Amino acid sequence: MGHNFRYFAGTAVSIFLKETSNLLIFVTHWIGIAVAIVIVKIFLMVYFGNLTKNKKSISGNKIKVPVLLYHNYQYFFYGIFIYVFIFIDRIMAWSSGINGNLPFLVYFEKNY
Numbered sequence: 652m653g654h655n656f657r658y659f660a661g662t663a664v665s666i667f668l669k670e671t672s673n674l675l676i677f678v679t680h681w682i683g684i685a686v687a688i689v690i691v692k693i694f695l696m697v698y699f700g701n702l703t704k705n706k707k708s709i710s711g712n713k714i715k716v717p718v719l720l721y722h723n724y725q726y727f728f729y730g731i732f733i734y735v736f737i738f739i740d741r742i743m744a745w746s747s748g749i750n751g752n753l754p755f756l757v758y759f760e761k762n763y
Contacts (some may be wrong), residue, residue, distance in 0.1 A: 661687035 665683030668674055674682075 660690055 660682035664686045665679045668682060669676065669677040672679075
């Protein structure tokens with residue numbers, strides 16, 4: 652199963668629901684995303700289940716929280732900064748007029 656199959660399946664379900672049901676578009680998107688997540692979860696459970704079927708755990712040690720935080724803090728800050736950037740970008744896009752000028756400091760234009 653190729654890694655693009657989950658995207659195709661989620662998109663296909665969304666398009667099918669849009670064409671054959673009266674559901675709102677964002678509901679069909681969420682259903683498509685859920686289908687893609689379920690496909691990935693099943694694939695990972697089968698893959699890692701087969702990979703670790705005959706292996707024994709050699710350590711029962713738990714990972715300590717400070718060690719976990721130290722090794723992952725960069726990804727946390729990256730995620731925060733990328734979403735702050737996207738949020739600021741959307742605020743600026745929604746606040747600009749047709750000519751690109753900013754009539755107000757913050758102006759929500761729903762028709763973007």
